[in-house]
Amino acid sequence: MMRLLTRHLIALLLFTVGFTVTPYSSAQSRAVSVGVYANEPKILLDQEGKLSGILGELLNEIARQENWQLQPRPCEWQQCLELAQSGEIDLMPDVAYNDSRAEVLDFHTVPSLVSWSQVYSNENLQLRSVLDLKDLRIAVLQGSVQEDYLRGLLDSFDLKAQLIGAPSLQQGFALVADGHADAVVANQRFGDFHAPSYRLQSSSIMFQPAQLFYATRKGQNADLLAAIDQHLANWQNSPSSVYYQTLLRWGGERPRLLIPTVVWWGLTTLVLLLIAALGGAWLLRRQVHEKTRHLQAGEARLNTILDSVEAYIYIKDVQLRYQYANRKVCELFGQNLEQVIGKTDEQFFDIDTATNLYDNDNRVLTLGERVQTEEINRSLDGNTQHAFLSVKLPLRDDHGKIYALCGISTDITEHKKNLEKINQLAFYDPLTGLPNRRLLLDRLQQALAKHARGLQQGALLFIDLDNFKDLNDTLGHDMGDQLLQQVAERLSSHVRAQDTLSRLGGDEFVLMLEGLSLKPEQAGQQVEHAGNKIIKALAVPYTLQGRSYISTASIGIALFPMEDSTVDEVLKRADMAMYQAKAAGRNALRFFDPAMQAEVSARASLESDLRQSLDQHDFILHYQPQVDAHGQLVGAEALVRWQHPIRGLVPPGEFIPLAESTGLILPLGRLILRAACQQLVVWANDPQLAHLTLAVNVSARQFHHPDFIEDVLAALAESGAKPERLELELTESQLVEDVETLIDKMSQLKARGVHLALDDFGTGYSSLNYLKRLPLDKLKIDQSFVRDLLEHPSDAAIVRTILALGANLNLSVTAEGVETQAQYEALQGMGCKRFQGYLFAKPGPVQNIEHWPSAPLQPSQ
Structure with a gap:
């Protein structure tokens, strides 16, 4: 009622x-x-x-x-x-x-x-x-x-x-x-x-x-x-x-449990008017009820406040059991308040964390201390870890006895990560993430100390972007920052684990290479190769906010250790070399060492001439005859010569290795193939020469190129030469790499009628299992065995073995490097039927072949 x-x-x-x-x-x-x-x-x-x-x-x-x-x-x-x-x-x-x-x-x-x-x-x-x-x-x-x-x-x-x-x-x-x-x-x-x-x-x-x-x-x-x-x-x-x-x-906050003042006055007035009817008992019950509501409202407000802060607030009794935990603590434990109350830290953290918390809490409860400490807390399964700054206070009753502790912990995990980031900023460039100047100088100092003992050589590459200021002035610093970030990514892709790539500041980068060869020439080649790769990589167009932008770089190189190889001196030399690269027209590299720079410049000049000569077709073919046992002309080998407009006739030993290393062997090989096929067509119109075959050497890089088959067939189709008159010579070293693909390509050429020969046979590591699968037509005995045929019985035995192998595999065999009559007669006695060498003729113009005597040639003594 x-x-x-x-x-x-x-x-x-x-x-x-x-x-x-x-x-x-x-x-x-x-x-x-x-x-x-x-x-x-x-x-x-x-x-x-x-x-x-x-x-x-x-x-x-x-x-x-x-x-x-x-x-x-x-x-x-x-x-x-x-x-x-x-x-x-x-x-x-x-x-x-x-x-x-x-x-x-x-x-x-x-x-x-x-x-x-x-x-x-x-x-x-x-x-x-x-x-x-x-x-x-x-x-x-x-x-x-x-x-x-x-x-x-x-x-x-x-x-x-x-x-x-x-x-x-x-x-x-x-x-x-x-x-x-x-x-x-x-x-x-x-x-x-x-x-x-x-x-x-x-x-x-x-x-x-x-x-x-x-x-x-x-x-x-x-x-x-x-x-x-x-x-x-x-x-x-x-x-x-x-x-x-x-x-x-609408997802808002809960109402605060506050009773409006006007309600209080209304209730008080009504209570006073009805107090006589309700009696003292009702009044007492009402007062108790209202005080309870006040306490509940106060508790609700306090809980709201404690649940709103970002700190972890909790109360533990003297047995270190949780008596209160705010929202953050419950979220940390993944349990609601009812599940947390009465439990201890051993049920939420691993044993090491629980032990450390026990020691800190015990100081509060037993000694009455205020404890402020940093705590590293790991979850029970050890998968998560948080760092807290905790303040723990003793709670005392009216008699001063400690009955509980109150703890307030702040998660400083992110703060500690920020400290690590500050340390990162001290040694790394914030824009690119690369080591900064301070870290580079420290590592360069260590490298100089290590290399001073003569164990290895190192090099410093000073890389400066060309015309970077123009980009900043025209498109803004944001675009410049994007370019620097992309440059850092490209450079990082060309850096080994033992090297150090850093951003010195602005548009300057420094690459420190370690572990180079002790031989200066080889070390220079290693650095030159790395520098050229970087120049090419940085010259590829960039994409900056949807637009294409081309940037190049100039590189200065200083090797160390040298005399007075201090940190400052090495940096200074690399910097000076970089300015030499700028003065040379940019997009280039320069060595500080004058002698090495001269060698690099000569190599670069030769490469430039080679490229220009390929465009101008400054290459001719010389031909070395191949004869049978009676000295009758049966074919020839085409050998390329570089007709340089200034240097004159350059032998292949001076430019073929450069063509191989620079990739120019591919266009050069196509040029040789086309010229050889055209020569076959000319011979086909001469009854005296129509039966001749023409051998062309093919490099490993050329043969393994995806377009090689198409290049050969195109040269035959464009010239009209007969495929069976073209003979492609491969070396044994080409059998080492991807033999199955090699066999497949050789089979395709064989199916089109092209003859295939294995050059320099006996010097490599041919597997007989692979050899019997190769669609070959000819073996060529390496001249090293022919040269010592008469002096070393082992070489004679090898020659006999090759001739027997050719006979068993139904392959013709040609002896290369025949220079004396004695060698010629000895080879004939062993059953060899084809010969090539200075005894018959040196490589020369095509007229030597066209004017070859129809009667059998008698080799000169």
Whole structure:
């Protein structure tokens, strides 16, 4: 009966209060225009075009009680503000108060909401402080207080960032989701409500807490503002009011359990009027009940506060069992409060962590100390680890006895990571992530000390980008930074584990190579090879914000150790060599050592001439005859000669190795093939020469090229030469690499009628198993065996073996390097039927072949 009476009293009181707070309602309806811009969950229009959201529903309820007819007017944020200032709309919800707005707008007194500004970013970007906003593109609502505040905040930290104005918060979030911005600033309620749908995350950057109001034009609609104030004041003092129900429905905070003052006065008055009827017992029960509610409300407020802070707060009894844990502690343990109470640290952490916590807690409980210490806590399974700065205090009763401890722990894991980052910044370049000048000098000093003992040689490559200043001046420093980052990536891909690549500053990079050959010539070749690879890699066009950009580099090289090989001296020499490369026209490398530089320059000059001569076809073929046992001409071998316009006739030994190492052997090989096929066509028209075969040497790099088969067939097709008259000579060394592919290519050529010979046979490591599978037509005995045929029985035995092998495999055999009559006769006695060498003729112009005597040649003695 007591509860029923209480309900009636409260109902009567609420009715009275409800009656007193609506003095502005009237029988006559009033039209009120309201500006609406989409800002969920605070204000929006529903599908029927009516006000919705937290502020919309509150205004709907006020309008219902005040008999207003709300007329929503959709507009963008800046437009809504202008309409409110001009008086074209009566009310503008969700306006943060500031002095400049107060000059043109009126605000009511009781805030409708409390919010703050927060930065949101995509899931791959971690923002922990304002410093992380440097160089980012940040979307912000045009004309908002957030825009002005953020600009001032960035200026105060001297941070450069691009603020992108957005007409609406939705468009700001869309800019980040589409990759047109890195982050967006929004009020916390809108951001938390919409971030998941845009796959964005909230950052730790919060600023500008704000109270939000309904605003109207200066000097107008005071009655509207007064009515809004009256309703908000009554609702915010009632935990069960429509205000808190609306907040909870839209994901807002729980109401604070505060009983409005007017309710207290009403209840007190009613209690005094009915105290005689209810008696002293009811009064006592009521007082106990109200005190309990006060305690519960106080506890609820305290829990709300403790759950809102980012610290880990807990209470343990003298047995170190948890008696209280706030929200952060429960989240850390992955359990709710009821599951945490009564448990000890051994049930949440590994044994080492629990032991350390026990020692720290015991000092508090037994000695009464205030303990402040850093704790490293690992989970029970050891998979996660956090660093905490913990402060632990003893809790004492009225007699001073310690009955528990209270701990407050702050997660400093990120702080410790930041310290590591600071250490990273001390030794690494923040733009490229490469070692900086300090770390380079330290490693160079160590390398000089190591190489001074004569164990190895090293080299320093000073790399400077050509015309980098022009890029910064024309396209801006942002584009320059992008180029530097891409250059660092390309350089890193050409660095070995034992080398050091660093950014010295600006557009200067330094590469320190270690472990080079002790022979200066070989070391120079190693460094030259590495430097040329870098020059080619850096000359490939870059893509900078969608546009193509070409940049080159000049490289100076200094070998060490040398005389006076100090750190400064080595850097100075490399720097001087770099300027020599600049003076030589850029996009080049130069050695500091004059002799080595001369050798490199000569090699570079020869390579340049070789390329030019390929374009001008400054190459001719000489031919060395091949004869049978009677001295009759049966074929020839084509040997290339370089008809240099200045140097004269250059023998192949001087340029073939260079062509091999530079890849020029490929175009040179095509040129030789075409010339040989054309010569076969000329011979085919001469009855005396039509039967001749022409052998062409093919390098390993040429034969393994994917287009080699097509190159041979194209040369035959373009010239009209007969494939069976063309003989391609391969060396045994080519059998070492990818034999199956080699056999496949040889079979394709064999199927087209091309003859195949194995040159220099006996000097390699041919497997007989592979040899029987190769579609060969001829073996050529290496001249080293022929030269010592008469002096060394072992060479004679090898020659006999090769001749027998050829006979068994049905292959013809040609002896190379026959220079004496005795060698010729000995080979004939062993059964050899084909010969080639100086005894018959040296390589010479094609006329030597064309004028070969028709009668059998008698070799000269």
